[in-house]
Amino acid sequence: MLGLAHLDHTFDYLVDTKMDADAQPGVRVRVRFSGRLVDGYLLERIDDSDHRGKLSWLDRVVSPEQVLTAEMAALCRAVADRYAGTMTDVLRSAVPPRHARVEKEDCSQDVLPAVAAPGQTGWDVYDSAERFIDELRDGGRPRAGWQALPGEDVAARLAELAAIAAAAGRGVVIVVPDQRDLDRLEAACAPLLGDQCVTLAAGLGPTARYRRWLSVLRGRASVVIGTRSAVFAPVRDVGLIVVFDDGDDSLDEPRSPYPHPREVGVLRAHAAGAALMVGGFSRTAEVQALVESGWAFDIVAPRTTVRERMPRIDGISDEDRRIAGDPLARSARIPGIAFDAARRALAADQAVLFSVPRRGYLPSVSCARCRTHARCRACNGPLQMNDRGDLACRWCGRPENRFVCPVCAGTTVRALMVGDKRTAEELGRAFRGVPVITSAGEKIVDEIPAGPRVVIATPGAAPHAPGGYGAAVLLDTWAQLDREDLRAAEEAVRAWMAVATLVRPRGEGGRVVVVADAAVAAVQALIRWDPVGFASVELASRVELGFPPAVTMASVDGPPDAVAAFLDLLAMPAGAEALGPVPLPAGVRRPAGLDDSGAVDRMLLRTPRAVGRELAEALRAAQALRNARHDDTAGIRVQVDPPTIG
Structure with a gap:
């Protein structure tokens, strides 16, 4: 160690x-x-x-x-x-x-209670789901990408799948992004699996978590559900591994070597001969690559079923007569058609959801003179402004008492983005007499009561409404689409579909308004509810441009001299190429161990996927040589397939 x-x-x-x-x-x-x-x-x-x-x-x-x-x-x-x-x-x-003390507790081997497979499940509406379940029940190793229907009760479907595997005598590991998802899954698993199911999450505390982890190791439970690190749970005879919503950044491991549960699941399923399912309301290019390679197959619902389940979704289009009658629609933050959808839902005693990209008052500001994004001098994080006009870093919390633009020396700032608190102020004035609820950051509301309400939430923090929301409005979409990041469009589609799936079906009057140009490919993917098609196009473009997952890519971050010294030790495999160096992309934290000052560079290394292991071996060898020589390359961060390319 x-x-x-x-x-x-x-x-x-x-x-x-x-x-x-x-x-x-x-x-x-x-x-x-x-x-x-x-x-x-x-x-x-x-x-x-x-x-x-x-x-x-x-x-x-x-x-x-x-x-x-x-x-x-x-x-x-x-x-x-x-x-x-x-x-x-x-x-x-x-x-x-x-x-x-936990290890000294009773370690006798109890006989696990039998689990009965559910007689009827909700998987019947999905094509190829029967094939997956039959192979799973017969001890096979099916591998699939599951495309969940809008409004699907994901927890119930996963609980049914776990019960089927447990009834066949196979161990199960299910990974979900966060505690809210885990709570719903735990509630769904309890009646079907009883004590056979164990929950593992950091929020349990070290003692309780170790107690549960030991119960799995000792064979007292055959099903483990949990967050990120639960993918390593020591389940005996593991026969099914599920990772849901693999595009959620909560699944990005912050500690070296930064393994993603999806990739760990792939490695474990292959080695153990287990079934693997990676699912979500949207789809990542990585899962699409598994499907298009033939390693996995699709589990999707027929288009007629998708249309029945999805809400009506509108974007901003010049051809739309409602837009023609609202001359400010294309420039207004909340156009008239969005207010119209909200008023109709409230009049029907239904809740309305407004989704904003960031929490806070003004979560992103720029230099008022040259429009350069204002960033923290300590950690490169974005500066934000509270309702009192004070500036502070959104990442490390360090106050900025005297802002000076590093580009033009300007000393004043302007808003780039409006957060949930400022939006709540605006909507509170627009919908007088209607309760306004915010859900973001550390104050997340899990569920709201029935009745007309206006809810403002950030991505992933939207509460559930009984029967679903009557309408949802996606605001400031440019902030999600305009980011200089390889995954910007993919992540935007994922966030939008997560919101849209909380809205009632179109047959019940459910409506989603996307304040974005309807001609944009990401917006069209939402309007058509075609995450598979969008992921296929996204993967094809990455193949053409040479970006993950079409290639294996590694980043080396650190001070310029340290990065150069590290690369001198690296024996690049044949076919690999180096891109850069470039400044550390905006939004990426500085490597641990660096002080607040000084430049940080990033070098990207790229190699064909087939020889990706050779690049990883070369990086390990360079790090070993660096450690053995005690070279002064402190603050270097090496990451294979980093989530942010920039």
Whole structure:
């Protein structure tokens, strides 16, 4: 557990006869390394060693609990190799910290109660779902991309799938983005799976989480549901792995080597012979690549069913007569057709949802003179303004008492974007007498009561309304589409579809107004509700331009001198190319360990997907060489397939 790239391999130690019974593969141990005691795991017991020097003795077995199974050890090694990281860093996510008192609790092997497969499920409306379920029940390894219908009860569908697998004697791991999704899934799983289902999430606290994790390890539960790191749960005989809404940035791991649960799920399903389903209301280019390669197949509903379930969706179009009668529609933040949709829903005693990209009052400002985005001098985060006119960083919270534009030396700012608080003020005046609810940031409302209400929410924070919203309005869409990011359009479609799926079907009067040009491809994908087609076009453009997932790409971030020194150590594989260096893209945090000042560069390395592993190996070798030489390259961040390309 040294965490250094040049020491990322196994070491042999002698085991004293007194420890022989407890020193079994998978247990935590303490060993002496370079004169100090360090923590580690015992991976294997062998009779002879290839090491020709003198071997040290195992200092002690910390616990006889075999917390690192052979399958988990192999998976962690594969993830570390895939992401050019160390196994120690992956183990930090896979195995929670030990709590001795919890390990001493009753460890007798209870007989798991039988799980009955649900007699009827909601999967019948999806093409190819029967094929997936039949193969899953028969012990096969089907792999699919699931396109959930608008308004679908995702928690119920996933619970049914888990019960089918558990009834067939197969273990299940389901990963969802956040606690709200997890709470709904837990409620859906409880009546079908009972004690067979265990929830794993950081919010449980370290003791409770370790207790539940041990119950899974000891075979007391066969189904695990959880957030990001739950994909590593030590489920026995895992037969089904599900990752839902893989495009949500909550699933982006912030710690090295930054593995994504979708990719971990792919590696684990392949190694364990398990079924894999990656689903969502929208679709990422990565899932589309799996489908188009033939590695996975589609689970989608017929178009007639999609049209029945989706709300009516309107964009801003010159050909629309309602736009022609509203000359300010194309320039107004909230055009007349949006107000019309909201008033109709409120008149029918239904709630209305206004979706805004950012929380706060004025969450993004720029120099009033040259329009350069105002950013924090400490962390490169965006500056925001509160209702008192004070500036502060949206990331680190550092106040900016005297703004000076680094481009033109201007000292005043102007609003670039309006947040949920300012929007609530505006809508409160527009809809007098109607309750106004905001849901964003740390104050997220999970569900609202029935009746007419105006709700302002940021993406992912919209509460559920009984029966669905009567209308939804998507505001400031330019802020989502105009970002200089490879995934801007993909993420915008994902956020919009997540909102639209909360609205009633068109047959019940549900309506969504997108304040954006209807001719834009991303807006058309929403209007037609065609996430698969949009993902296919997005993937084709990335193939043409040479961007992930068509290629393997890695980023090297850090001070310019440190990046250059690191690249000098890197033996680029054949066919790889370097792009840059360029300044760190806006919106990307500075690497850990850097002070507040100084430039940060990014170098992008690109190679064909077929030889992506060779690039990862080269990056690992360069990091090992850098550590071994004790080079002054502090603050370097190496990331394979970074979520933000810029």
